[in-house]
Amino acid sequence: MRHRLNFDCDGAALAASLDEAPGTTGLLIVSGGNEIRAGAHRGMATLAQRVAAAGFPVFRFDRRGIGDSEGENGGFATSGRDIAAAIEAFRRAAPQITRVVAFGNCDAASALLLHPPLALDALILANPWTYEGDVEERGGPALPPAAAIRARYLSRLKDPKSLLRLFKGEIDLRKLFRGLAALKAPVPPAAPDSLAARIDGAIAGLATPATILLATGDRTAQAFVENCPSALNRIPVERLVSPSHSFAGNDGEWLAERILAVLAA
Template identity: 50%
Template sequence: MTRLSLTFGCGSLTLVGTLDTAPASTGLLIVSGGNEIRSGAFGGQAEMAARIARAGFPVFRFDRRGIGDSEGENRGFRHSAKDIAAALDAFRAMVPQLSRVIAFGNCDAASALMLAGGAGCDGLVLSNPWTIEPGEGAGADNTPPPSALRARYRDKLGNPREVLRLLSGGVNLAKLGRGVIHALRPPPPPSSLAQEMAAGLGGFSGPVRILLATADRTAQVFAAGWDPTDPRISRCEGAGHAYVEPQHRDWLEAQILASLRA
């Protein structure tokens, strides 16, 4: 495996990417979420790229316009389709043996891929898609959606230690009451962003995996507004947004490798 830093064009602007070389004809395009640079939080995406490349698959990461080393204005994930398309073209040009490209995105990177209808990729791995619009529905505060609260209370009632806390007065009853009231509310309607994402993904014909970290509020809000019977959904129990625990990181990478090998 060799790691190469390089530049490519997006219109008149120059973007910067990193390629981890490998011999397979299927490659992984990593799309960064938020305002994160291509190395990822604490270098997590760079480390993942190295492990995927050691498994035999080339990996390309990039900074979109206005982020990290790339030129231009940062206009957010809603306006990143051109960046993703330019990165995909550059990846294919740099790795001529590629016949398939699977894109991976976490949080609003997953949302960007959905809004772009896959952005020309052959398959998608979408993790914890961001569906929260400012001031809209479940995104208006930090309270988990009713379905997540109900699941939390079911877990607590099944834990003898938590039941003992309740019976011994170790639980704030006022807070518990507010939580129960919220848990009994009907699910909020899907946000306008979620509806746009569903429409974009509906036009994509390639294989899709939707990965949800169950301890992550972003994933909880997504699940509350998405079809719960969608067979493309897989859940990582207890995982947080970035899958930082070793067992959660291994689960995530196993999901990505399964898509690359399919």
């Protein structure tokens, strides 16, 4: 059964939803961007329903200034208190739970990394956001990372239709070679105070067990791989061949299966 409730965060009333289940391990869903707790196309509400049906209670919430919650929206960079208050509210609402696993996609994954210590037993981090600024400020990544552009060039060069256009002179060779030459330049290391460097450092010092989920065709995931390559050697990574940033459609089945595996561990 699903219940609506409110909890306090620094004097603001935050709205939440609890999908009840008897399990002692619970899932806390942290919304990314400025999404409400239901998620894009109600994706997080659907995920919560499925996880609860498998026996694990699920708690979702709107952070301050979002959806039905009071207060000022400070973005993911200031959401540490919201997450901490949600964990406490979850434990009060489902007193049988002894273990809390948090899931966050995009800048919600970044928020879970940037605001320790949080009273969590495991993390599931999907497509962590490493671009400077909030998702809404940028309107999403303006360009794919260099690795993705390289892959696109290579795929086009292997495509018979693209090769035919090349032989017909329909492709500007000077522009093509300039682009390929520019992509050979090494990627400079992130500045020490950049978001990418902070995310990489947070993963290096992470004491909580974590799993990273990446949609390989998603620009945000591609940027994470390029900006934080060493992180991939520290934490288990599972990849889905998909461009869907929010694991829409059938990709939601893959996402739910990975989350349930962590909850059941």
